[in-house]
Amino acid sequence: MTSFSEELVAISEQGAAAVLATVVEVAGESRVEAGAKCLVRDGKVAAENIGDPAAVEAILRESAARLSAEKSQLVSLDLPSGKLEVFFEVMPEPPKLIVVGAGHIAVPLVQIAKVLDFHVIVIDDRLLFANRERFPDADEVLVGDMARVLKEMTLTPACYIVLITRGHSYDEPCLREIIHSQAKYIGMIGSRRRIKACFQRFRDEDKVAEEVIERVYAPIGLDIGTETPAEIALAILGEVIKVRRGGKAASLSDR
């Protein structure tokens, strides 16, 4: 038999999405004890000592909502046997930053992204750029045709993709591979003129719907007056965090 702590350690090491529900308070006739737990992984109960099937069902339902909101929260569950105050601890899949193009912006981008606790993957087709010496902090450095590497990847809503290759002719085929993916963020570098032309080709030749094109953040990054590669990297990650956490990116003092 397994234990809660064993399951929790496995979840942390495998980077799985999970919710640990702990009963904090019990009112009414319910025989559930404070401190009882239900660990939900992949939408299923991985471990529980709640002992009340109706409560477990309610917890399972609420867990899905908490996980999609990525927010830990105390929730009151009204059950026939009484009211339970349950704390839902959300352990979302760790966010993944996929950096396509290992040029001069990628270097500070990877460094800052690691400080922000992203799992960072760098892709380039040139070993001279995509290597461990250049990216000692990256979790994965992949060398290969960039569009093809992206095509082979499983892209989940925990993925944030930054297209910063050395040229437009590389960004565009990459974007074509990922534009319909589940990735939460897709950003592409480039001038407004080139981006406009690219989007027009997507509309005309690939019949990509307008709302799909609108998902793409291009030109990439927040407007903070960047000048250096590191500042551009910060502007890109500022935008990524804004999308992840749902911020507005205005100065707090301007409210």
Next chain:
Amino acid sequence: MAGLGSCYEGGDGEGKKKDSIYHQVKEFLDKGETLAVATIVSVKGSTPREVGAKMVVTAWGEILGTIGGGCGEADVKREAIEAIRTRKPRTVRIDLLDDISSDSPAVCGGIMNIFIDPWWPERDQEAGSAR
């Protein structure tokens, strides 16, 4: 994960996290110890840490992690040792409003509710009906 025509460039790859709070919890449980996990379950106003922040307290009052530095941590530690002794969980309300006039650096101004949950090996093994 890398596709056709790509190769993997060195490194240990999947940077496994071995430092989660549950790694520490498991380590203590494996030694047969009882410990308490204190979690911020709700807040009101300005608090040093967010809902979900955790701190582990051992039976000797050793602390791992933080729920906000000086803000109420001593109270939580005392209650945690009591929870470990009685093996009964409890919720503690920490009112940081009182601190404003003090010269403590931990001036926050909010209220936080902290659930203190004792863990011991037998309880941890009750993982039950995995389905």
